[in-house]
Amino acid sequence: MELWSSLLCLLLICTLIQTLLSVSKSSKSKRLPPGPIPYPIVGNLLELGNKPHKSLAQLAKVHGPVMSLKLGQITTVVISSAPMAREILQIQDLCFSSRTIPESIKAHNHDQFSVAWLPSTTQWRNLRKISNTHIFTTQKLDANQHLRRKKIEELLAHVQKCCEAGHAVDIGKAAFMTTLNLLSNTVFSVDLVNPNSDAAQEFKSIFWGIMEEAGKPNLADFFPVLKKIDPQGIRRKMSYHFGKMFQIFDKFIDERLESRKTSGSVANVDVLDILLNLNQESQEIDMTHIKHLLLDLLVAGTDTSSNTLEWAMAEILCSPETLSRVQAELNQIINVKIQILN
Numbered sequence: 475m476e477l478w479s480s481l482l483c484l485l486l487i488c489t490l491i492q493t494l495l496s497v498s499k500s501s502k503s504k505r506l507p508p509g510p511i512p513y514p515i516v517g518n519l520l521e522l523g524n525k526p527h528k529s530l531a532q533l534a535k536v537h538g539p540v541m542s543l544k545l546g547q548i549t550t551v552v553i554s555s556a557p558m559a560r561e562i563l564q565i566q567d568l569c570f571s572s573r574t575i576p577e578s579i580k581a582h583n584h585d586q587f588s589v590a591w592l593p594s595t596t597q598w599r600n601l602r603k604i605s606n607t608h609i610f611t612t613q614k615l616d617a618n619q620h621l622r623r624k625k626i627e628e629l630l631a632h633v634q635k636c637c638e639a640g641h642a643v644d645i646g647k648a649a650f651m652t653t654l655n656l657l658s659n660t661v662f663s664v665d666l667v668n669p670n671s672d673a674a675q676e677f678k679s680i681f682w683g684i685m686e687e688a689g690k691p692n693l694a695d696f697f698p699v700l701k702k703i704d705p706q707g708i709r710r711k712m713s714y715h716f717g718k719m720f721q722i723f724d725k726f727i728d729e730r731l732e733s734r735k736t737s738g739s740v741a742n743v744d745v746l747d748i749l750l751n752l753n754q755e756s757q758e759i760d761m762t763h764i765k766h767l768l769l770d771l772l773v774a775g776t777d778t779s780s781n782t783l784e785w786a787m788a789e790i791l792c793s794p795e796t797l798s799r800v801q802a803e804l805n806q807i808i809n810v811k812i813q814i815l816n
């Protein structure tokens with residue numbers, strides 16, 4: 475308790491000094507978009523509530539599609555309309571392509587090696603080139619399509635079984651499991667979610683750990699003075715999870731290199747093969763970048779896809795007209811007979 479009150483005092487004092495210094499500088503030079511008036515110290519943080527996407531939509535109705543908020547000590551500009559998003563992300567993309575890095579991502583210096591977090595530098599361009607020319611080409615994806623087809627068949631069989639038994643399908647869980655296995659098969663040719671494998675269970679708990687820490691609001695992101703203290707231990711926990719993840723990658727890499735030695739042949743099937751070939755043949759990528767890229771692909775590809783699917787299904791279920799249009803389209807295009815549980 476004493477530690478927390480000392481921390482709070484320290485935060486109050488530092489924030490007060492910071493606020494006084496920034497007020498004494500010229501506030502005229504700041505031409506920020508309109509937004510709600512911030513409270514001292516916490517700014518507009520309390521206005522976000524526990525459903526920030528809804529609160530932001532509500533605030534945008536009052537302040538417009540480009541509005542500024544003060545989240546703790548961080549000035550944040552929120553874009554809330556499609557035309558404004560296009561302006562920022564497509565037309566003025568170079569000006570806005572760098573961003574603030576959350577503290578959690580700095581664990582194991584991930585921000586300094588990750589294609590997803592690097593600013594637009596030569597290092598980022600090289601990683602993009604490797605992804606575009608060696609991993610995400612139609613030819614490469616077609617070559618390892620069989621690795622994913624089986625997972626889709628398993629998902630369909632699971633849905634069919636639930637339908638026949640009259641059980642509801644947990645879309646979120648099914649989507650997460652399928653997406654992670656689709657990716658892990660594309661990358662390593664293995665299932666990383668598998669109730670019968672201890673290694674897969676360990677992976678799942680590390681993966682959840684990363685998602686959980688990355689998704690938590692971190693005081694150190696809103697009050698930079700707290701970065702060193704890491705008051706919620708988020709960076710420390712993320713370091714642990716990243717470390718465990720890298721150990722798993724090391725194991726996959728060692729096993730693959732060993733099996734190549736034993737068989738005497740070099741395959742070019744999954745992403746790990748492709749990256750190891752690039753490392754050994756042309757030294758286009760080193761082992762550190764390989765491991766950070768593998769982390770990016772798994773983390774960036776899983777939650778995004780499965781959440782989008784879950785949200786889409788939830789929205790469709792709330793809109794009977796859209797639901798019947800989707801069913802008709804699926805029937806017409808891929809000739810799937812859709813059964814709905816009553």
Ligand code: HEM
Pocket residue numbers: 589590591602657770771772774775776778779782
């Ligand atoms: C519905 C699914 C997805 C959504 C909504 C989504 C969304 C995004 C967004 C918004 C960014 C830009 C982030 C930023 O720079 O601020 C991004 C970047 C990225 N995504 Fe996705 N993503 C999805 C699926 C995937 C999948 C399946 C993969 C990998 C297999 C993936 C890998 C990446 C990578 C590597 C980057 C960094 C690219 C770069 O900065 O050059 N994403 N994604």
